[in-house]
Amino acid sequence: MTTFVFVTLLCVSMLGYxxxxxxxxxxxxxGTRLHSVPGYHGLYSLLSTVVPVVVLIVLWLxxxxxxxxxxxxxxxPAGSLDEFDAGGRxxxxxxxxxxxxxxxxxxxxxxxxxxxxxxxxxxxxAGWLLLGIVIVASLGIVGLARTxxxxxxxxxxxVERITSGLMLFCSTIAIFTxxxxxxxxxxxxxxxxxxxxxxxxxxxxxxxxxxxxxxxxIAAEGAFGWIPVFLGTLxxxxxxxxxxxxVGLLSxxxxxxxxxxxxxxxxxxxxxxxAGVPTVVYGFFAILVVAPAIRSFGASLxxxxxxxxxxxxxxxxxxxxxxFISSFTDDxxxxxxxxxxxxxxxxxxxxxxTVLNVLFPAAIPGIVGGILLAISRAIGETMIxxxxxxxxxxxxxxxxxxxxxxxxxxxxxxxxxxxxxxPKTLAAFALGMMxxxxxxxxxxFALRIVRKYREAYD
Amino acid sequence: xxxxxxxxxxxxxxxxxxxxxxxxxxxYGDAHAIKxxxxxxxxxxxxxxxxxxxxxxxxxLRCLNRMNDxxxxxxxxxxxxIDGSDIYDPSIDPVQLRAKxxxxxxxxxxxxxxxxxxxxxxxxxxxxxxxxxELDEIVERSLRRGAIWDEVKDRLHEPGTGLSxxxxxxxxxxxxxxxxxxxxxMDEPCSALDPIATAQVEDLIDELRRNYSVVIVTHSMQQAxxxxxxxxxxxxxxxxxxxxxxxxxxxxxxxRTESYITGRIG
Numbered sequence: 001m002t003t004f005v006f007v008t009l010l011c012v013s014m015l016g017y018x019x020x021x022x023x024x025x026x027x028x029x030x031g032t033r034l035h036s037v038p039g040y041h042g043l044y045s046l047l048s049t050v051v052p053v054v055v056l057i058v059l060w061l062x063x064x065x066x067x068x069x070x071x072x073x074x075x076x077p078a079g080s081l082d083e084f085d086a087g088g089r090x091x092x093x094x095x096x097x098x099x100x101x102x103x104x105x106x107x108x109x110x111x112x113x114x115x116x117x118x119x120x121x122x123x124x125x126a127g128w129l130l131l132g133i134v135i136v137a138s139l140g141i142v143g144l145a146r147t148x149x150x151x152x153x154x155x156x157x158x159v160e161r162i163t164s165g166l167m168l169f170c171s172t173i174a175i176f177t178x179x180x181x182x183x184x185x186x187x188x189x190x191x192x193x194x195x196x197x198x199x200x201x202x203x204x205x206x207x208x209x210x211x212x213x214x215x216x217x218i219a220a221e222g223a224f225g226w227i228p229v230f231l232g233t234l235x236x237x238x239x240x241x242x243x244x245x246x247v248g249l250l251s252x253x254x255x256x257x258x259x260x261x262x263x264x265x266x267x268x269x270x271x272x273x274x275a276g277v278p279t280v281v282y283g284f285f286a287i288l289v290v291a292p293a294i295r296s297f298g299a300s301l302x303x304x305x306x307x308x309x310x311x312x313x314x315x316x317x318x319x320x321x322x323x324f325i326s327s328f329t330d331d332x333x334x335x336x337x338x339x340x341x342x343x344x345x346x347x348x349x350x351x352x353x354t355v356l357n358v359l360f361p362a363a364i365p366g367i368v369g370g371i372l373l374a375i376s377r378a379i380g381e382t383m384i385x386x387x388x389x390x391x392x393x394x395x396x397x398x399x400x401x402x403x404x405x406x407x408x409x410x411x412x413x414x415x416x417x418x419x420x421x422x423p424k425t426l427a428a429f430a431l432g433m434m435x436x437x438x439x440x441x442x443x444x445f446a447l448r449i450v451r452k453y454r455e456a457y458d
Numbered sequence: 459x460x461x462x463x464x465x466x467x468x469x470x471x472x473x474x475x476x477x478x479x480x481x482x483x484x485x486y487g488d489a490h491a492i493k494x495x496x497x498x499x500x501x502x503x504x505x506x507x508x509x510x511x512x513x514x515x516x517x518x519l520r521c522l523n524r525m526n527d528x529x530x531x532x533x534x535x536x537x538x539x540i541d542g543s544d545i546y547d548p549s550i551d552p553v554q555l556r557a558k559x560x561x562x563x564x565x566x567x568x569x570x571x572x573x574x575x576x577x578x579x580x581x582x583x584x585x586x587x588x589x590x591x592e593l594d595e596i597v598e599r600s601l602r603r604g605a606i607w608d609e610v611k612d613r614l615h616e617p618g619t620g621l622s623x624x625x626x627x628x629x630x631x632x633x634x635x636x637x638x639x640x641x642x643x644m645d646e647p648c649s650a651l652d653p654i655a656t657a658q659v660e661d662l663i664d665e666l667r668r669n670y671s672v673v674i675v676t677h678s679m680q681q682a683x684x685x686x687x688x689x690x691x692x693x694x695x696x697x698x699x700x701x702x703x704x705x706x707x708x709x710x711x712x713x714r715t716e717s718y719i720t721g722r723i724g
Contacts, residue, residue: 261530337567339563339565339567340567340569340570341528342525342528342561342563342567343567343568343569343630343633344569344579345525345528345556346523346525346556346560346561346563346634347556347557347560347579347580347583347633347634347637348553348554348555348556348557348558348580348583348584348637349553349579349580349583350553350583353583357569357579357583358569358579361569361570361571362569362570
């Protein structure tokens with residue numbers, strides 16, 4: 001039914017387009033000077049039909065479900081709901097709906113079958129009603145738009161206003177989604193802090209989110225100090241950057257300044273492929289190759305190494321970040337004007353001196369921005385650490401120990417059967433909130449640095 | 459003193475040949491940009507290269523300090539000697555050559571560093587100063603030679619990019635002389651400057667002649683006439699005529715030179 005409604009709308013609005021365009025063409029043929037070309041008169045009719053009617057349809061479809069549910073329930077025989085509470089009524093409604101779809105379990109009471117019949121009928125009526133309203137409304141708008149075709153009617157301005165309104169709407173979607181995410185995180189975090197003291201979360205040195213699921217279960221009380229978890233994230237991020245920053249910078253400098261053009265043409269796309277490898281594949285690589293290698297190397301030196309070390313997860317994450325940093329650096333170096341390069345070379349500077357003393361300082365803002373964005377990626381990275389890092393939060397900065405990260409804890413807290421009113425689950429939202437805040441701060445910082453120093457040369 | 463176009467007997471006391479080029483060819487890929495150019499450039503003299511756009515004068519200038527090496531597809535043939543040694547000899551390090559042959563570019567290109575560091579950059583990488591005091595002295599001397607000391611002496615640690623266009627260009631000239639070169643190449647040094655800044659730079663070029671051999675590429679024939687003692691006219695990759703400036707502008711030998719300076723080609 002909905003498809004049919006949309007097809008009808010499309011047909012009517014196309015009709016409006018043709019009508020207006022034809023009318024305007026005729027007007028022009030008769031020798032009148034039009035303000036807007038005929039195409040704009042057509043588009044004006046089309047857009048002013050489609051936009052409001054689509055909004056109407058969407059609103060209708062959103063409201064129709066709950067309204068019909070409510071009519072169904074209020075239409076039940078008097079007294080049949082008296083013995084049920086809110087949850088019970090919800091169950092009855094669900095049963096009625098499944099009967100209406102033909103899935104009947106056992107022998108439902110006659111009043112439920114009646115209600116299901118009415119439910120189906122109401123849906124059919126609503127569908128036809130919608131179609132009727134859409135036809136009337138769109139034809140009405142088309143007719144109205146047709147009467148506005150005139151020599152001095154500013155159809156082009158109308159079209160521009162409508163399209164800029166559409167663009168404004170699209171650009172606000174991302175903003176409102178972000179706000180929605182923040183609100184959701186904040187709401188759940190507040191619920192968490194109602195159960196766990198805020199000081200424990202921020203200053204606690206223990207993270208043991210075991211909470212008894214049932215009253216009679218014997219389990220630890222649970223401890224929710226985020227410091228060891230966040231420390232784990234920091235250790236892994238530090239290991240990753242320790243690998244990615246020098247390798248990424250040097251490879252970008254080599255490719256940009258020293259590599260023969262043929263090598264560059266080959267190596268740059270390969271580096272970019274590295275950026276496209278799914279992180280779950282990096283995760284495989286970490287647990288199957290890197291972690292055993294580190295372990296056996298440690299064993300040969302007589303150092304005890306735990307099976308899932310921060311070093312393994314961090315170094316693989318570092319490999320993931322190399323193309324990120326090198327492509328930012330490469331862009332920043334390429335953006336340095338050629339005249340600066342020539343100026344340094346003409347003074348008798350070697351290529352290395354030119355890069356180090358002239359190009360690099362000029363490119364610093366872009367490079368720092370890239371590194372900060374890489375940091376926020378490392379902090380938020382999930383898949384590699386879920387596969388390769390540990391689960392136990394330990395207060396250590398030794399990269400050969402097993403550590404856990406904020407993202408790993410969020411995943412493990414939310415996997416499996418969880419009830420959404422105990423601190424164990426809500427802790428995930430508090431952690432998510434903190435992750436969001438930290439990466440937000442880093443991103444803002446990165447943007448500020450990039451903006452502030454962008455015009456340092458030229 | 460500025461030279462006057464009408465003066466034929468110029469101050470061209472016999473001086474030594476500084477650069478000797480013989481049968482120089484330059485190719486950009488398949489394009490033959492410079493054809494059989496032979497020229498002797500004198501010491502302590504301003505030599506101007508003039509000619510229409512694309513005639514190869516900048517390309518030839520860039521051969522003299524091997525800046526064409528930085529262009530992958532450029533190939534230089536022939537023989538260029540500075541003080542009797544072949545600069546394209548494999549034993550010559552282009553980095554050392556460029557320290558001896560300074561260059562100033564068309565567009566001022568100060569580094570995004572302080573004025574002081576802009577000047578000190580060359581002396582630092584070539585180890586010309588052993589102490590901070592020596593470096594300070596080199597910076598001051600270079601800025602004085604660049605005729606910009608009085609304007610910047612109170613703000614040596616502000617960025618060089620904050621100066622005006624004419625000041626930036628004089629800063630770049632000061633930067634080039636700071637490495638104590640023997641030859642100074644200037645590739646249209648005034649084309650991005652206003653008339654006042656141009657006059658300042660031209661005065662400066664005349665000053666520089668005392669210590670250096672200066673080669674200047676210019677689009678402006680008036681400028682060539684004002685600042686140079688010798689002028690070379692390039693056309694389509696050929697060196698058409700190379701004589702004393704006064705003669706070339708008053709009594710050109712080649713009909714192409716005459717057409718160009720009278721405004722009929724170019």
